[in-house]
Amino acid sequence: MLKVLTFSTLFPSSVRPSHGIFVETRLRELLKSGRVESRVVAPVPWFPSTNPRWGEYAKFAATPAREQRNGIDVLHPRYLLAPKVGMTSAPLTLALGAKAAVQKLIDEGFDFDLIDAHYYYPDGVAAALLAQWFDKPLTITARGTDLNLIPQYPLPRRMIEWAARRAAGSIGVCAALMDVLRGWGHDPARLHTLRNGVDLERFRPLPQGPMRAELGIDGDPLLLSVGHLIERKGHHVAIEALAALARQRPGARLVIIGEGEERAALTALAARLGVADKVRLTGSLPNTELLKWYSAADVLLLCSSREGWANVLLESMACGTPVVATDIWGTPEVVAAPQAGRLVAERTGAAFALGIESLLGAGVDRAATRSYAEGFSWQATTEGQLDLFHAIQREAAHA
The missing domain is CATH 3.40.50.2000 (Glycogen Phosphorylase B;)
Structure with a gap:
């Protein structure tokens, strides 16, 4: 041994x-x-x-x-x-x-x-x-x-x-x-x-509608951004993407899960861009609760400036939710097929909004996204x- x-x-x-x-x-x-x-x-x-x-x-x-x-x-x-x-x-x-x-x-x-x-x-x-x-x-x-x-x-x-x-x-x-x-x-x-x-038992698809009802959240589309509230994670870019997307999709909503030094700045940014009523900051949540939020969302956003291998990407995919992420470091090794999501070369709200539109316009097959994640046991x-x-x-x- x-x-x-x-x-x-x-x-x-x-x-x-x-x-x-x-x-x-x-x-x-x-x-x-x-x-x-x-x-x-x-x-x-x-x-x-x-x-x-x-x-x-x-x-x-x-x-x-x-x-x-x-x-x-x-x-x-x-x-x-x-x-x-x-x-x-x-x-x-x-x-x-x-x-x-x-x-x-x-x-x-x-x-x-x-x-x-x-x-x-x-x-x-x-x-x-x-x-x-x-x-x-x-x-x-x-x-x-x-x-x-x-x-x-x-x-x-x-x-x-x-x-x-x-x-x-x-x-x-x-x-x-x-x-x-x-x-x-x-x-x-x-x-x-x-x-x-990725733990394929912990992170698994749950019915999207019931999860939204349980969590008291809705959106068309519902976007999710998960991680410490620090500049490197790019939650501010996610808010900018929501603002750009909301011009064409007024039902769009964004949930940010995490805690950190940028919380006040993110709240102020949402107000300044006129989307304060479309952004919800939950604070930090236990890892065991995340599958509900992944299952409820339509798209996970990862707007980081640096990442090694971001676990949130596979966790989201394992719940059937595709991702839109910055094309940096190890992320292209995770998001390597259309059913996984889209990569964005430019770390701006406008670029992420286009990535979201591209993903949604092609149609989301949540079963195919889950199947892709199953290759990462x-x-x-x-x-x-x-x-x-x-x-x-x-x-x-x-x-």
């Missing part, structure tokens, strides 16, 4: 159940193979107070030191995330904060074969330090901004490059992310693309991980 230590700050907890759920999902699918045993070290920043007035910071303090999630043993050691200098110091403080937890697992008898880290910076760099300290092989999965944004900063880039050289394997959730490391001159034999899959990714991990284990044993 292969023993794998999963390491990432992107992992759910009882306090933040939706945080990094894509990392947990991939691990759960891997464990279903019956060929791997895993423990998780998922550090959280240290914070002194659980008082709710501190918002997300209070959730750090409220996170249990250890818990069981879906049968997986998860440790949450604390690390120091210093203001202002945190970006450059985080890899070291993260590794130092996690070191005792890793040693504890070894002392308990879980002497793992390799570390499987998620997100290249700071998590992957911290994991490379731990791999060096504990003399273990390492894999690091890149997921998006860790390779398409953070390397713009010189010092983090140097640390990422060091970690990539230390890793026995780098995994990208889309080929475009591995192209970054390939372009930096890293060994192509150590670069692997293992895309995310987790099986291939699980097999790819097993092949890679066992190859690394054999190489380590030989060395």
Whole structure:
């Protein structure tokens, strides 16, 4: 039985159940193979107070030191995330904060074969330090901004490059992310693309009419935009697209699911464009509730400026709802057929409105969209991980 230590700050907890759920999902699918045993070290920043007035910071303090999630043993050691200098110091403080937890697992008898880290910076760099300290092989999965944004900063880039050289394997959730490391001159034999899959049982088509009635929403068409309310996710572009579309389709409505710093600005933009009565912001919703909204919608919009492999695309398709998305990074690898949706080259409201019209004008076949999503099960990714991990284990044993 292969023993794998999963390491990432992107992992759910009882306090933040939706945080990094894509990392947990991939691990759960891997464990279903019956060929791997895993423990998780998922550090959280240290914070002194659980008082709710501190918002997300209070959730750090409220996170249990250890818990069981879906049968997986998860440790949450604390690390120091210093203001202002945190970006450059985080890899070291993260590794130092996690070191005792890793040693504890070894002392308990879980002497793992390799570390499987998620997100290249700071998590992957911290994991490379731990791999060096504990003399273990390492894999690091890149997921998006860790390779398409953070390397713009010189010092983090140097640390990422060091970690990539230390890793026995780098995994990208889309080929475009591995192209970054390939372009930096890293060994192509150590670069692997293992895309995310979609949980086809959790995300499934529900009757559109009853879902709209249950959620108290309607639209002709009903558009959906899901993600953190930050500029990079492009919810403002979705509102601009609605305003452009509403001139020809006055029944159009937009639902935005998520929370974040842009909420007030998005509300103001909708008012300024005269579509405030057509836009609904729900706030953050549990992952388990999303299938209702996907099923109710006619089109999902993903107007991001950067994405690795956006899980919302496949989740929506699995519920029978096609997508209109920006043609960037890994997204063309997901939206690769007409029944999946449309790609938009220009990240503007006008361009997205044209993409929506093109999709709706051709006619939406929700069964065909679901069928397309069924080609993205987790099986291939699980097999790819097993092949890679066992190859690394054999190489380590030989060395």
